[in-house]
Amino acid sequence: MRVAIAGAGAVGRSIARELITNGHEVLLIDKNPGSIKPERVADAEWLLADACELSSLEEARLDNCDVVIAATGDDKANLVCSLLAKTEFGVPRTVGRVNHPNNEWLFTEAWGVDVNVSTPRIMSALVEEAVTVGDLVRLFTFRQGQANLVEITLPADSPYVGQPTGLVPFPENCALVTLLRDGQVYVPTPEQPLEQGDELLFVVPTEKEDELERLLAPTSHGG
Structure with missing residues (x-):
């Protein structure tokens, strides 16, 4: 898979290293000469260019990319890069970095963003996930499917403690994908008790989050 990353700062370089380790081809793009440091990610391609300029993206051969990641520290630049990648070059998958939470609402398919990654939201979600019991915490949003990855820690007074997962009447279109217990990851089976x-x-789905929360933690949420 060929991936172009706009923004060759610490975030962009870290993403590039991970992708290269996983066997992908990576191109790092940055308009700041001080950010062009090929020795930091020796196996990546590097391009000194403005990822908001159509001519620069043509030089980067974005039409040959499978994914474009807009990872600069400027939300406006990330939106423009994503929009050009999607509309002008038909890139199948775009990922946009959100630097400021107030701008998150802009990072949608209307601006060419398939997936947005909000660092502030992820950090706050991780804090909530670590300290809350019985509250649903949204970890990640899948833009194309209008669905979310959510976490809930089962409270002691949940009516489904001790019940097999197959007997829990989860809301329609809600999929239990992973169960974490005592530091172990389990793929849930219908027979496995909670x-x-x-x-x-x-x-x-977003509209089913409240229903799921009331089902598993009715005492706290009026289920």
Whole structure:
């Protein structure tokens, strides 16, 4: 897979290293000469160019890329890069970095962003996930499917503690994908009983989140 990353700062370089380790081809693009440091990611291609300029993206051969990641520290630049990648070059998958939470609402398909990654949201979600029991925490949003990856820690007073997962009447289109218990990751089976303190990860439509939360933690949420 060929991936272009706009923004060769610390974030862009870290993403590039990970992708290269996984066997992908990576091109790093940055308009700041001080950010062009090929020795930092020796196996990547490097291009000194403005990722908001159509001519620069033509030089980068974005039409040959499978994914474009807009990872600069400027939300406006990330939006423009994503939009050009999608509309002018038909890139199948675009990922946009959100630097400021107030701008997150812009990072949608209308601006060419298939997936947005908001560092502030992820950090706050991780904090919530670590300290809350019985509250649903949204970890990630899948833009194309209008669904979210959410986590809930099963409280002691949940009516489904001790019940097999196959007997829990989860809302329609809610999928339990992972169960975390005592530091172990389990792929849930219908026969596996739920236990107090289990961390349950679901893919769930946005409109079903409240229903899922009330089902598993009715005492706290009026279910």
